[in-house]
Amino acid sequence: MIESWKIFLQSQGALIEDRGVQHFGDPASERAAAVDGTIVSDLSQLGVIAFAGDDAATFLQSQLTNDVRGLHADSAQWNAYCSPKGRLLGNFLTWRQADDYCLQLAGDILPSVQKRLTMFIMRAKVQARDASDDNVRLVVAGKQAAAAVNAALGTIPETAMSSVTVEDGMVIRVGDDKFVLSIAPAHAAKVWQSLCAFATPVGAPVWDWLRLNEGIPMIVSATQEQFVPQMVNLEAIGGVSFQKGCYPGQEIVARSQYLGKLKRRMFLAHVDAEAAPGDALFSADIEGQATGTVVNAAPAPGGGFDVLVVAQVESAQTQTLHLKAADGAALTLKPLPYTLPE
Numbered sequence: 001m002i003e004s005w006k007i008f009l010q011s012q013g014a015l016i017e018d019r020g021v022q023h024f025g026d027p028a029s030e031r032a033a034a035v036d037g038t039i040v041s042d043l044s045q046l047g048v049i050a051f052a053g054d055d056a057a058t059f060l061q062s063q064l065t066n067d068v069r070g071l072h073a074d075s076a077q078w079n080a081y082c083s084p085k086g087r088l089l090g091n092f093l094t095w096r097q098a099d100d101y102c103l104q105l106a107g108d109i110l111p112s113v114q115k116r117l118t119m120f121i122m123r124a125k126v127q128a129r130d131a132s133d134d135n136v137r138l139v140v141a142g143k144q145a146a147a148a149v150n151a152a153l154g155t156i157p158e159t160a161m162s163s164v165t166v167e168d169g170m171v172i173r174v175g176d177d178k179f180v181l182s183i184a185p186a187h188a189a190k191v192w193q194s195l196c197a198f199a200t201p202v203g204a205p206v207w208d209w210l211r212l213n214e215g216i217p218m219i220v221s222a223t224q225e226q227f228v229p230q231m232v233n234l235e236a237i238g239g240v241s242f243q244k245g246c247y248p249g250q251e252i253v254a255r256s257q258y259l260g261k262l263k264r265r266m267f268l269a270h271v272d273a274e275a276a277p278g279d280a281l282f283s284a285d286i287e288g289q290a291t292g293t294v295v296n297a298a299p300a301p302g303g304g305f306d307v308l309v310v311a312q313v314e315s316a317q318t319q320t321l322h323l324k325a326a327d328g329a330a331l332t333l334k335p336l337p338y339t340l341p342e
Helices: 003-011 027-036 056-061 107-119 145-153 185-195 204-213 250-258 313-318
Strands: 015-017 020-023 038-042 046-052 076-082 088-097 100-106 127-130 136-142 162-166 169-175 178-183 200-202 264-271 280-282 292-299 305-312 331-334
Touching (some): 003 015, 020 027, 020 038, 020 204, 046 107, 056 100, 076 107, 076 169, 076 250, 088 107, 136 185, 136 204, 145 185, 204 292, 305 313, 305 331
Parallel strands (some): 038 200
Antiparallel strands (some): 046 100, 162 169, 264 305, 292 305
């Protein structure tokens, strides 16, 4: 986290741990504000890998699941990086800012993902760097999010998964009422104060709750190499192109799409117990072994935790899923905000 930005956030009441804002003094009120209000949150807990150079687009096209050729200066993408076995090493919000292709991902996996991608640059004219502290990144979400961002920065993208360059940085629209901002550090405090005229400042767990309730997964260290992209619904949110050329794991990903039916999918659920990524799930129809895994978890406004989980489809549809043990806390499935492909 940028030191000057950290000092500013602390002056605004932020409790900061492990590069992330935990809360601004009243976590329960912050969670309540996310239900039907407007929130603003710092994203320093997430990392950014930036790629620049004449061959940056070609290189990323050969490595990532989405069609980077379609990533223009005014657009954004969900994207991912797989092992040769088609298992997710990380997933990203991807955009272009100045000369960089920016990949935002969970901060705890940035070093390993950057190291692995860099291994394959070889003679290509590409430079990769940790750009996490190049800019201050914020997210604004809720009923007045568009008005808040427009007031602070003068314009907003018109459609989801589009972006616009502004004097103070970049605005990426990731949903009807959700905006990610990448702001020059010198202007960040001014932008924050303007946003707070419309929005309640909240900690990272509140944004995690909003994101996972949109059905947007985030691979972290506890879940690396556990899922192919379709298991976490990446193709349903536009994070996989099946028309582009080869990339690591592409054959496995294509086979999962076209041959047979996926046996595991990601579901949204609630559980009245504390949950964390990597926690195992159990069901009565599969004795002695796990039927699924928690992908992401966040405290829910009404108590308990909301979770994204990958589980056996048949088990999720016919059985009750239990957290950590066969007699553990029961999960209650919730509808996802999008339709899964047949």
